[in-house]
Amino acid sequence: MQRSSYDTATALLPLVGGPGNVTSVAHCMTRLRVGLADRSLVDAAAVRAVPGVLGVVADADTVQIVIGPGAVVTVTAEFEKLLSAQRLAARGAELRADRARRNATPVKTALRRVADIFVPLIPALIGCGVLAGLNGLLVNAGWLPWLTPALAAVASGFMALISVFVGYNTAKVFGGTPVLGGAVAAVVVYPGVAKVTAFGVALAPGQGGVLGALAAALLAVGVERWCRGRVPDALDVLLTPTVTVLVAGLATLYGLMYAAGLVSSAIGTAANWLLATTGPLAGLVLGGLFLPLVMLGLHQALIPIHTTLIQQQGYTVLLPLLAMAGAGQVGAALAVYARLRHDTQLRTTIRSALPAGLLGVGEPLIYGVSLPLGRPFLTACAGGAAGGAFVGFFAVLGDRVGATAIGPSGWALFPLLTGNRGPALAAAIYAGGLLTGYAVGFLATYAGFSGAGVPGDPSPRRSR
DSSP states (O other), X not given: OHHHHHHHHHHHHHHTTOGGGEEEEEEOSSEEEEEESOGGGOOHHHHHTSTTOOEEEEOSSEEEEEOOXXXXXXXXXXXXXXXXXXXXXXXXXXXXXXXXXXXXXXHHXXXXXXXXXXXXXXXXXXXXXXXXXXXXXXXXXXXXXXXXXXXXXXXXXXXHTHHHHHHHHHXXXXXXXXXXXXXXXXXXXXXXXXXXXXXXXXXXXXXXXXXXXXXXXXXXXXXXXXHHTTSOHHHHHXXXXXXXXXXXXXXXXXXXXXXXXXXXXXXXXXXXXXXHHHHHHHHHHHHHXXXXXXXXXXXXXXXXXXXHHHHHHSSBSHHHHHHHHHHHHHHHHHHHHHHOTTOHHHHHHHHHHHXXXXXXXXXXXXXXXXXXXXXXXXXXXXXXXXXXXXXXXXXXXXXXXXXXXXXXXXXXXGGGXXXXXXXHHHHHHHHHHHHHHHHHHHHHHHHTOOTTSSTTOOSOOOOO
């Protein structure tokens, strides 16, 4: 009976105009009474044809569907459940559409596209970064000299050709032919460019790095689209790829590589200068602001910068500083756990999200713990700022800490750590930064509670 009542309700709802047309639902001994916003949307003949319906009585704003004693109760219950579910689903769809509209700003759209280009490369960056770190340890220790050249080749091969992958993904994301984007970007790393002179200066293979490859592939997409709209179909397969590679390739050689090289060099110089002269302040700002950047999705803009630094210097000095934000988040979550001993639901959430937080995945703690509570999000940022200042202080002393790949954070970053004075010192400084972030995040959050309740709320949270 339950199943047939559900079937009857499922059949009736669209025939009375759907959830948006129903204003009320009730029943008497034998009839399902449905209030309507628009009587004309009811298909009375189809309603009568539904199995289990004995008749239909309609007036100006109501339709009465005769189902019979007993059965009408279960059909009405199923009808109301179905109505609520569909209204909730419709509301959810509206909210998602509204959020998508609000997020469809030019800046956020551009950042999402940057992420679409570089995020697929992260697994290879991590794998090659770990192998590069392992190889460095073996070389410094003088172990396995027969193996280290092979490890160096395996670890460096991807980085030597990363521009090609960036060009391929760029064309794919922006609607061009991926292999043409890769072909044009390959010009950046081709050894023969050393024979080309631009602006009176001989080019160097790899000049401009991933930024040059990104610009080259974007230009290739533009040229390809221009050709597609003008070249006859019979000649498209021949002329479009040729013109795309020729025009974009020459523009890359005689303009983009030189310009992108200047930008890439400026990024490396600026990062080194920032840490060497304002290390603690730079670390404080970067570590303190990274959680809001993650929350807003703006951290994606840093991916090309990290990749450029890795190409230039072998590691990015920014990632260890930014990773301190996760340490502050963990410390804040532990303080909340210690304070709100009676909130079993929140403590369960913290226990579930904490392992991910220790490994640098901060979103579960951000959205499940600190951000809903308010003040713990700010004290987590304070912990990140303190950890960043700790790492930045050593940069001023000449001890830079870097990561050979992007992606991992927290404890997961240890295998990727290196620096200008070796991986052991880099790991020690990084560990000190993590402990500082944990401690300050914990103490600032713990002290910010009023009594046993949430920050700013004197009444304790009840377990649910």
